[in-house]
Amino acid sequence: MSEPVSALQGKSHQGFVTVAEAGPTGMITIRGDLAGKPLARALKAQGLPVPEARRIEQVAGRSIAWMNPDELLLICAHDAAPDLTATLAQALAGEHALVANVSDARALFTIRGGKADQVVMKLSPADIASLPMGEIRRTRIAQVAGSFWRSGPEEITLISFRSVAGYVMGLLEVSARPGSELF
Amino acid sequence: MLSLTCPCCGITAEETEFAPGGEAHLKRFGPGSSDEAFEGYLFARKNPKGVHFERWRHAYGCGKWFLAARCTATLEVFGTYPAQTTQPPAELIAKIKAKRPEWEGWA
């Protein structure tokens, strides 16, 4: 097997907080009837809940996020994604549903430090200060689509499309430069 | 600034997170319709200074289409509602009438 290569191969920058590309991460898109029993059963078999609107639930090293009224995103280990995708697709066979491994189509970043919020505040029109723990916010990161959530007390995790990972890292690096803190 | 609340995900966000989709509640006239009806469907649009019903898409958010009623002059948003709606909800019309008694009404 060839080694997985993430968009920026774990590149990081140290500013007033640390911004880093997280390296290979498993991401699975699940589309279908979120209120339906088949989806709930398929996820329950994996120990996962169907998150409420805009929520992201973390269970045993994996996360599952509500992306829109008919879409979820499951985040797991990169090497676990192919099997998990196949298992879920099998469980939902016959349903009007789609399970796709999008691990290599996305990039995942972490912003770590006491002022992590400020890095994102400069880049997004979303109200970061009022973003509660456990909620995922899909919005705009400067000129591209991105999603982020509070993955720890002083940490924000952010997802973008892989094709714009270099642009997003540039934004994060500039936004985190020492001396550019907002408050 | 224009802020909209997306009825699909419940997020209230400012304009740049959305993409406008023009006038709402257009009736399609396709093959078999008269030239006048087809021309109207393609080109004739309301352009009011005041209450307007519009399509919007939460482009950078949940990605879904929805409908909104707003004032084109003040940017006041009277309400947003699902795209699967063929005419503005009665409560919304009543709400706009109460706020804008001079409004000529929908349709």
Ligand SMILES: [Zn+2]
């Ligand atoms: Zn939305």
